[in-house]
Every structure is written in structure tokens, then in C-alpha cells.
Amino acid sequence: MNTLKITLIAGLLATGLSAQEQAKGYVFEDLNGNGKKDRNEKGIAGVSVTNGEDVITTDAKGKYELSVKDGQALAVIKPAGYTLPVDENNLPQFYYSYRPEGSPTSDFKGIAPTGKLPKSVNFALLPAQEQDSFTALIFGDPQPYTQEEVDFFAQGVVAEVAGIQDVVFGLSLGDLVGNNLDLFNPYIDAIKSVGIPWFNLMGNHDMNFDAASDQLSDETYEAHFGPANYAFNYGAVHVIVLDDILYPDPRDGKGYWGGFREDQLQFVENDLKLVPNDKLIVLAFHIPLSEPEGDPFRDADRERLFKALAPFENTLSLSAHTHIQRQDYFTKEDGWLREKPHHEYNVGTTSGDWYSGKLNAEGIPVSTMRDGTPKGYAFIHFDGNQYSVDYKVAGKPEDFQVELFAPKVVAQGRNTKAGIYANFFMGSAADTVEYRVDNGEWKPMQYVEEQDPSYELSVYEWDTTETLMEGRRSSNPINSTHLWRGNIPAKLKKGSHRVEIRATDQYGKIHTGATTYRLE
Structure with a gap:
């Protein structure tokens, strides 16, 4: 071996690179589900296979040939009309990780040595x-x-x-x-x-x-x-x-x-x-x-x-x-x-x-x-x-899509800077959110980028209570990108008033919610 070849090999080893191997195999219909290509099981043509960089398709017999090197994985790209086998944990099995000597030493264990590349890596x-x-x-x-x-x-x-x-x-x-x-x-x-x-x-x-x-x-x-x-x-x-x-x-x-x-x-x-x-x-x-x-x-x-x-x-x-x-x-x-x-x-x-x-x-x-x-x-x-x-x-009914906030009690006939807030969890500025009071006329709410007062209230309870609560204080509030505000009608009769919200999302679906406030 000449000096140039020795130098090249040494360089490859020093940089952790390895020479490419040529992988071969089949993507096949596993009719009996045993994970092995039996003689009566045909290959599937036109299926994509990748080494994480190159992507090729199988030939008419379902065969592929693709280069692979240490550190890469061979994987099939599942076509429509087929499903991937899963292991006992319901994790899809679509790959072969190639690590001849195993993963480098690390604080957490990696891939065990895979040894030489098999003659056929089938999927x-x-x-x-x-x-x-x-x-x-x-x-x-x-x-x-x-x-x-x-x-x-x-x-x-x-x-x-x-x-x-x-x-x-x-x-x-x-x-x-x-x-x-x-x-x-x-x-x-x-x-x-x-x-x-x-x-x-x-x-x-x-x-x-x-x-x-x-x-x-x-x-x-x-x-x-x-x-x-x-x-x-x-x-x-x-x-x-x-x-x-x-x-x-x-x-x-x-x-x-x-x-x-x-x-x-x-x-x-x-x-x-x-x-x-x-x-x-x-x-x-x-x-x-x-x-x-x-x-x-x-x-x-x-x-x-x-x-x-x-x-x-x-x-x-x-x-x-x-x-x-x-x-x-x-x-x-x-x-x-x-x-x-x-x-x-x-x-x-x-x-x-x-x-x-x-x-x-x-x-x-x-x-x-x-x-x-x-x-x-x-x-x-x-x-x-x-x-x-x-x-x-989590833990709520499917139709819980909007969190509402309104003051519990407001002075009758007196303007207030308090507002009715709707946090529409899936919303964006392009969506429409409306509200009405006591079955009145629907009115648009104003999109705002502010902190959600419902969340603010829950967080600051940790800072104002004199009794240590179970759990851990939540993070400080940030501006929400799905929050709307409406003014509070105060010139209504004394007593409880019902607020209804309807939010129309980008798919045309309508989501609703309701709360009350009281005038005294």
C-alpha cells in the first residue's frame, strides 16, 4: 500500500468517517407477517428507500441497491396502501441502523454493534x-x-x-x-x-x-x-x-x-x-x-x-x-x-x-x-x-375550545375599563370571534395581543395566598396570539347577565362558550 493510501485511510479514521458499503435488499409484501421474505412473497415495485440522504425506488421486482456508511440508517418510505409492521410497543419498524462497531461511548447508551452489513437488508x-x-x-x-x-x-x-x-x-x-x-x-x-x-x-x-x-x-x-x-x-x-x-x-x-x-x-x-x-x-x-x-x-x-x-x-x-x-x-x-x-x-x-x-x-x-x-x-x-x-x-369535554373571563360584579351604569375576554385556543388573528349579552345582537370582539386574565389570575394566586399550595407555581404569563376582548355593557338592569361567545375557525367550524357577570 502506498503512502498516499495510508494517509487517506488514517484521515478517514481520524475524522470518524467510514467508507461506503453497498446495501442490497427487497421491499416485499409480508403475507404471513413473519418479518422474513419467503419464496412466495413478491417484492413491491416503485417504493422509495433512503440512507438519510439519497432516495431511490425499487425495481420491478422490489429490489433496491443503495450505498450506506457507518452512522447512517437504511429506511423504507412506506407507500400508500401498505402498513408498517410494529414491535410490541407499537413502534413502526421501517429501518436498519448501520453501526458496525456500535455508537461512540456516551453518557447514555446508543446503538449496539451491528457488525458487518447483511447480504440482504429487506423491508x-x-x-x-x-x-x-x-x-x-x-x-x-x-x-x-x-x-x-x-x-x-x-x-x-x-x-x-x-x-x-x-x-x-x-x-x-x-x-x-x-x-x-x-x-x-x-x-x-x-x-x-x-x-x-x-x-x-x-x-x-x-x-x-x-x-x-x-x-x-x-x-x-x-x-x-x-x-x-x-x-x-x-x-x-x-x-x-x-x-x-x-x-x-x-x-x-x-x-x-x-x-x-x-x-x-x-x-x-x-x-x-x-x-x-x-x-x-x-x-x-x-x-x-x-x-x-x-x-x-x-x-x-x-x-x-x-x-x-x-x-x-x-x-x-x-x-x-x-x-x-x-x-x-x-x-x-x-x-x-x-x-x-x-x-x-x-x-x-x-x-x-x-x-x-x-x-x-x-x-x-x-x-x-x-x-x-x-x-x-x-x-x-x-x-x-x-x-x-x-x-x-386534557380532562375536559371536546367542546371546550374557549376560555372566558369576565368580572364577577360591575357597577351598574358606570363605564369600566374591565373587559370580557375570550381565549380561543386554536385561533389566530384571521379568525372571527363574536359575543352577545342576554340574547342580544352579535357583535365582533377585538383581537388583542395581551396576557390572558384567566391565566394571570391563576398564577398570581400563588403569590397572594398565605397558605402554601400543593404543586408548583406556574410560569409568568406572556401575550397570547389567540385572545379577543369585548366591552362590558353596564347600562343594563341590575342582576346577572349572560354572555355568549362564538368563534369561527379557519375551517369554518363554530365553537361556543358562555359566562355571566352581575350588575349592582
């Missing part, structure tokens, strides 16, 4: 009749830091949807745990009782913080859930799941930054080239594409993502991370390249305000979020390449 799919109309269940930030908080999550949220019917899959939008990656297994034990296939993505509290590079920050996550970047189809919907946390922050090596590596952007671009333009593209990641303050996301990555999405008229992105709830709309002014704005739904969290607040009758923290959104979860209803969203407050 089983199960034939299924998928409907174009279906519902998915979405969880934001379970984020337990302790076993006690895992129990809060299991009892306060998961138990409410355990055994749910007519929902085809679930997805958690990152921060599955809170820094202690040993809690991945308790989280999995909790989530499996929902009883449906459950997809996951990585949040900034799910990382290996001792990783020297971003590529290695997901080793423990991948050991439990598979690759942090993947895609699948269901009906007329194409879902792309991404890790959008750059760690360590490439600017200074400290903390993290929202964005994507080059290989991730290549994956998105290569994947979308094979997706018909009439599909609904749903992106799911942890950190929102935009924040009103600071610099949380790398602009160039968002711009490149938008360019890849430009051929698609119907798009949606899902995020969490903020522990509030918000609807964002990206237009050409924001770098979006189509006339129809891109909608990003920043989903309220299942941990709410980090398991804070008073304890309810079951001993579980109420944990209302800083913008007045109660903790809960979302249902996304798909109909072909269209969608609508419902938010479900």
Missing part, C-alpha cells in the same frame, strides 16, 4: 386498505424529567386516549423526555397503551449532549426509535419527519440552533422529487420555522426548505417546543414561494407548562400554558390532500 410491508379520509393524533412535548412526571403524562393524557378508535397513527413532536434519556423506555411503556402505531421525532431535550457533532447527537434516540429523519405516506398525504436541532450550535459550539444539515436538506429534496405534486406534504419537526423574537432558526435552511416545497400547493408543518399554541402563516414576504400561504401549527403540549400549577382531583398538575392554552393534544383530520385540526384539552 416488510403489510397490505392494507387505506382511506383517503383519516385522523392522526398529535402530542407535543411530553417532556418528563422524572418518573413522577412520566406518571403525570400517562395518567393525565395517555389514559384519556388509551384504546382510541378511528385514529390510524400517532406522532409525538419531540422532547419525548427531559434530558434524562433513561426515561425513553418509561415513555415508550406509557405511549404503547394508546394502541395505535406511534411515530416519534427528536427534540432538543432528547439529545446526547456530550456528542462532539450534530450527526452523533441522536445515537440514544435512534437506538430506541430509529432514524431522526424519515418519511412515509398515508392516503394522499406524504409526511416528512425531521430533526431540526443543530447541536452544538455551529456558530459558537454552545447550545443549539434551529436548522438542518446538508444531508438532511438533500434527503428532503431527493424525497420530494419522487412525490406527486398533488399530494399534501406534512412536515413535522420540533423547533418552529420562525419565532417572533431572537434568532432561533437558520434563515438559509428555511429558504431552501421552502424552495423544495414550491411545486406543492398543499402543505402543512407541525412543531412544538414553545409550550404555547400558535398558528403561523408564511407568505411571499417570509420567503414562501406560492400565493397560498404555508400554514405551520405550533401545537400545544401534553406537559403544558412543564407539569406546573395546582393539582387536580387526581393529583395531576393542571399545567396551563403561559398563553392561557390548557395542556392537551391535537387531532388532524385528513380528507384527500386537505386537512383540518381540532385541539382537545
